[in-house]
Amino acid sequence: MNQINIKLIFRNLWKDKTTSAINIIGFAFSISICLIIAVYVLHETSYDKFHGNYDKIYRVINAEKDQAQVDYTIKDEILKKIPEVENYCHLLLRESNAPIQYKKQIVSVNYTASVDNNFFEIFSFPLLYGNPKAPFGDNNNSLAISESLSLKLFGNQNPVGEKVFVFNQNEYTVSAVFKDFPKRSSINADIIRNETYEVSKNSESHCENGKCEYKRNIFLTINNKADVDIVIEKVNTQLALEDKFLKKVRLQPFKDIYLYNDTHNNALKQGNLKLIKLLSSIALITLLLASINYINLSIAQYKKRIKEVGLRKTMGASQRILIKSFLAESIIVTVISIILACIITSFGLSFFNSIFNLHVNISELIKPIYLIIMALFILFLGLVNGLFPAIIITSFNPIHLFQKRLGKIGDNYVLKNVLTTFQFTVSVVLIICVITIFKQLSFVKHVDLGFKDSYLLKLTTYRVTRLDVLKEELLQSPFIISAGYSSGIPGEINWGKDAGLDAIDYDRSVSVIGADENIIKTFDFEILAGRDFLNTERERVCLINETAMKKFGWNSWQDKRFVRGEKSDGLQVVGLIKDFHFGSMYDEIEPIVVSFDDHQKSFLTVKLQGNNIAEAMDYIKETWNKIEPNVPINYAFYDTWFDSMYKKEEQLAKMVSVFAILAIAISCLGIFGQAILNTSNRIKEIGIRKVNGAESKEIVSLLNRMFLRWILLSLFIGIPVSNYAMNKWLENFAYKTELSWWIFALAGVLALGIALLTVSFQSWKAATRNPVEALRYE
Numbered sequence: 079m080n081q082i083n084i085k086l087i088f089r090n091l092w093k094d095k096t097t098s099a100i101n102i103i104g105f106a107f108s109i110s111i112c113l114i115i116a117v118y119v120l121h122e123t124s125y126d127k128f129h130g131n132y133d134k135i136y137r138v139i140n141a142e143k144d145q146a147q148v149d150y151t152i153k154d155e156i157l158k159k160i161p162e163v164e165n166y167c168h169l170l171l172r173e174s175n176a177p178i179q180y181k182k183q184i185v186s187v188n189y190t191a192s193v194d195n196n197f198f199e200i201f202s203f204p205l206l207y208g209n210p211k212a213p214f215g216d217n218n219n220s221l222a223i224s225e226s227l228s229l230k231l232f233g234n235q236n237p238v239g240e241k242v243f244v245f246n247q248n249e250y251t252v253s254a255v256f257k258d259f260p261k262r263s264s265i266n267a268d269i270i271r272n273e274t275y276e277v278s279k280n281s282e283s284h285c286e287n288g289k290c291e292y293k294r295n296i297f298l299t300i301n302n303k304a305d306v307d308i309v310i311e312k313v314n315t316q317l318a319l320e321d322k323f324l325k326k327v328r329l330q331p332f333k334d335i336y337l338y339n340d341t342h343n344n345a346l347k348q349g350n351l352k353l354i355k356l357l358s359s360i361a362l363i364t365l366l367l368a369s370i371n372y373i374n375l376s377i378a379q380y381k382k383r384i385k386e387v388g389l390r391k392t393m394g395a396s397q398r399i400l401i402k403s404f405l406a407e408s409i410i411v412t413v414i415s416i417i418l419a420c421i422i423t424s425f426g427l428s429f430f431n432s433i434f435n436l437h438v439n440i441s442e443l444i445k446p447i448y449l450i451i452m453a454l455f456i457l458f459l460g461l462v463n464g465l466f467p468a469i470i471i472t473s474f475n476p477i478h479l480f481q482k483r484l485g486k487i488g489d490n491y492v493l494k495n496v497l498t499t500f501q502f503t504v505s506v507v508l509i510i511c512v513i514t515i516f517k518q519l520s521f522v523k524h525v526d527l528g529f530k531d532s533y534l535l536k537l538t539t540y541r542v543t544r545l546d547v548l549k550e551e552l553l554q555s556p557f558i559i560s561a562g563y564s565s566g567i568p569g570e571i572n573w574g575k576d577a578g579l580d581a582i583d584y585d586r587s588v589s590v591i592g593a594d595e596n597i598i599k600t601f602d603f604e605i606l607a608g609r610d611f612l613n614t615e616r617e618r619v620c621l622i623n624e625t626a627m628k629k630f631g632w633n634s635w636q637d638k639r640f641v642r643g644e645k646s647d648g649l650q651v652v653g654l655i656k657d658f659h660f661g662s663m664y665d666e667i668e669p670i671v672v673s674f675d676d677h678q679k680s681f682l683t684v685k686l687q688g689n690n691i692a693e694a695m696d697y698i699k700e701t702w703n704k705i706e707p708n709v710p711i712n713y714a715f716y717d718t719w720f721d722s723m724y725k726k727e728e729q730l731a732k733m734v735s736v737f738a739i740l741a742i743a744i745s746c747l748g749i750f751g752q753a754i755l756n757t758s759n760r761i762k763e764i765g766i767r768k769v770n771g772a773e774s775k776e777i778v779s780l781l782n783r784m785f786l787r788w789i790l791l792s793l794f795i796g797i798p799v800s801n802y803a804m805n806k807w808l809e810n811f812a813y814k815t816e817l818s819w820w821i822f823a824l825a826g827v828l829a830l831g832i833a834l835l836t837v838s839f840q841s842w843k844a845a846t847r848n849p850v851e852a853l854r855y856e
Contacts, residue, residue: 087407098411101372104747105415108368110422111740113443114430115361117423121438122349125262125336129202131299134164135332136306138296138313139341140324146341147293148324152317160312162304167196168273168294169265171345176269177710178223179243180231186710187227190244191267192294194274198256200299201265207238208254214272215253222254224268244269261437264336264346295345297332352807353730357737363504364741369463370497371748372408376467401468408464412456495788501745502792502829503799508738509825510800514817515731518808521815528658529568529601533686535698536567538712544705545679551701552684557694560685562596565678568660568716588626588640589660589668592675598655600685603672608635608653611674619674620649624657626669640671649673659813666812746836749785753837757781774846781841782834789830796829797822 091098126132138156140148153166170192177186195212198205205213206225214220221244228237237252244250250271259266300309306329314326330341337351420440427440443452539545545563552561566589591597595611598621611619620640627635639648649671657667686694702711757764764777801817808814 084406084410087403087410090407091411100747100750101411102415102418104368104371104744105412106418106422107740108364108744109416109419110426111364111737112361113419113423113440114426115357115737117427117438117440117442118430118436119354119358120442121262121436122337122354125347125349126264126332128260128262129332131200131202132333133331134299134302135200136298136300136329137332137335138298139328139330141326141328144341145293146295146330146339146344146346148296148327150292150294150296152324153296153298155316156298156313159316160309162301162309162312164299164301165196165200166296166298167194167200168296169193169197170273170294171265171267173345176244177708178227178231178269179708180240183231184708184710185227185230186712187268189267190269190271191265192271192273194272197270200297203259204257206255206257207236208256213254213256214274217251217253218272219248219250220253220272221250222256222270223252225255225258227268228252228255244271264348266347293343298329300329350730353733356730357733360508360734360737360741364737364744365459367501367504367741367744367748369459370501371744372411372463373466374497374748376464401465404468405461405464408468409457409460412460412463416452416456498749498785499788499791499795501748502789502833503796505742505745505832506792506796506825506829507800507803508734508741509828510796510821511804512731512735512738513821513824514800514804514808514815515734517821518811518815519728519731522811522813525659525813527568528656529603532717533688533691534601534716535684535686536714536716537682537684537698537702539563539679539682542679542706542709545682548701548705549682551705552682552698555694555697555701557687557690557697558684559687560596560600561682562598562600563594563679563682564597565590565592565675565680566660567591567681567683568601568658589670591670591672592678593672594679595674597672597683600683601658603658604656606654606656608651610653615652615674617673617675618650619652621653621655621672622651623655623667623670625667626671627654629669640673742832746832749833749836750839753781753785753839753841757841757843774842778838778841782837785833785837786830789826789833792829793822793826796825800825 129135137146138148138152139146147170150168153168156163157166172190172192173188176188176190177184195214197203198210198213204210205222206228208222209215213222221242223231223237231237231242232240237255240252242250242252253272256270300306310327310329313329317324317327330339335344335346335348337349337354339346339348423440427438431437443449539548542548549561549563552558595613597603598605598610605621606624608621611621622630622635622640630638632638635651635654638651640651641648655672659667660670684698698713699711702709760781767777767780801822804817808817
């Protein structure tokens, strides 16, 4: 009797199948949640680690404006005068529809980049064809393409030296083919254009006194032995000696960009650190809930095990051996749970990937270091979960077994109420979080944007040659109400100018949309004062929004001018338009100028009749293909496009909802365990009450009453906690919903309903039991 009896452990598990099943299933699902989240976290934290220079790469940041793009001309001075800097490159990423044509074949790609030769030295993107030391050679009009794009255009042949057209106008020579960028790369492109010798003048963003600033991402590799702070100080000292736009910089580690970026104008792919933290918290909470379940159910079953323990003690087994036996049982339950969890995870990951549009795989965990961690995790979990119940159950004197002086261990289990209150609190917090996230998501999708986005279509017209013909042809359709060109649109405004003349005190760049005479009526922008453009005023007038007038410090828009360029006397302000959202709800509405200037016709916005969408779309596609047969059409409805800005929030809502439901289900198992504990210790009391005339509903009410106290306490704790957490989350939005009282009331009702449904089953079972069975031996 002094040894751990494995057969006896399995016999006990089989004997009490209900309790064993609850423990194993609860653990299996909680561990499965942990594994899925662990795989996701490992996936997200492994971005960009394939680069050989991963720890040496830094990006130059404009410290004054926290902007990720700076004037590219500073890189030469940095390399010459800062010896700690080993190499540099510049990068400009664009996400836009870019058609590339080879002979009669056209392929459209979504991501393009402009770089210099050093780009391939700093980043580990291997070339399949071309010169690794000078991928672009000495040809200004050269480009590198991805392996997949090369296969589409050229098949298996080497395309180096072939001529292609990009945007259907510019001819380039293919000088290199690079291996497709890994999925876990924050940099993504299928076409990389050469900017080794000359930066494109199309990217000019700010000119002053004859000097122009060309903004790029500037990356440096710094010697591992160098002190980065000293390098920053040297760079800033050098900048102070020169008359440049950039006055102060800081260096951002490349390894921080994907998850820890805090800059503006970041074109690189970015993860969601807050989601990782939230999911990690949910994983720990669900595991803690499962552990609480095990402890509660183990204590709840003490009377079924007490005779076994007493007999083993009488036969000479020490408390230490008995504790080891209970710990072994806990470890076995944990091992079985993990095996089941792995099976659940293999199926769960497919579901996880499909609903969240991810590509994570359990193979992430099949590495020696993670397998060792998992083995230690099993041991630790088994020991922690089994230790407390083992001490409680094995601590009594076996003489008391025969004297019937065991008492009510469950009633003396002080931690029981704390653990159950914690479970209720978790449920309340999760319910409030889920409701708030969905409420905010609904708010941002249905808020008044300041223009009517229904039946509004945007067509991307970069490099389209017959723009006016296209517009006039479309306006011939009875399905189209209006159409207008512009350089920018709500959601994609890239042109900024410094405010000047009467707005000279305003020291920030102002967003500007160059537009034709139809754009105001196409968007249904509301003109609060003044008038729309007149055909005779091209390049001479503009309208401003309410925020611009406030920020400029103007009391009136009348007789005011806005600077258009350093050689211009500005644009006459002819009207004031109502503020409209031209970004996501994360950002406040900023000053904006709509100028009557349609030179840069990047977008054509079309307003459709609401009752013939299918016919209108067919007509638009037909007309486009007739006028621009060599340019793939790229369109999107504004309402759908604006909704896509909140993909992260939708992903967050889905993830939190799924894992919250699972966590609440696991919590219900713990509450069910408490109900078992409560009723099993009061069986004889219930029998006596029934013999004395108590009705079943009175017994159910009696047994449920104690849970009401815990629910009220959990609401008292959970509401402030969730209120604080959700307020912090809502701070990310400039425009947000309110945490209404009904959210907390609904969470309380749901938590109460879930708890009472869970508990009432066991309470009713005990209340309807024949009292003779409970009092048989009294």
